[in-house]
Amino acid sequence: MSLEAEHECPECGETQTFWKVAAMNLHLGKKTKWQCEECDYGFIEIDGISTAQPA
Structure with a gap:
């Protein structure tokens, strides 16, 4: 997986x-x-399940 x-x-x-x-x-x-490069918003993924909020 990339960085x-x-x-x-x-x-x-x-x-x-x-x-x-x-x-x-x-x-x-x-x-x-x-973590977002622009605003520092962050989220976590565990085994493909994400805590990211929909845009």
């Missing part, structure tokens, strides 16, 4: 580059924290 990804940012209102700021393996799957 950056394109996602919709609800704070910026458009697609932005998000940077991986942390990752670890849990019993639920891989937990990854992402």
Whole structure:
């Protein structure tokens, strides 16, 4: 998995580059924290399930 990804940012209102700021393996799957390059909005993904708010 790369260190950056394109996602919709609800704070910026458009697609932005998000940077991986942390990752670890849990019993639920891989937990990854992402942070927007522009506004520092962040979300967490665990095994493909995201806490990101829809834009």
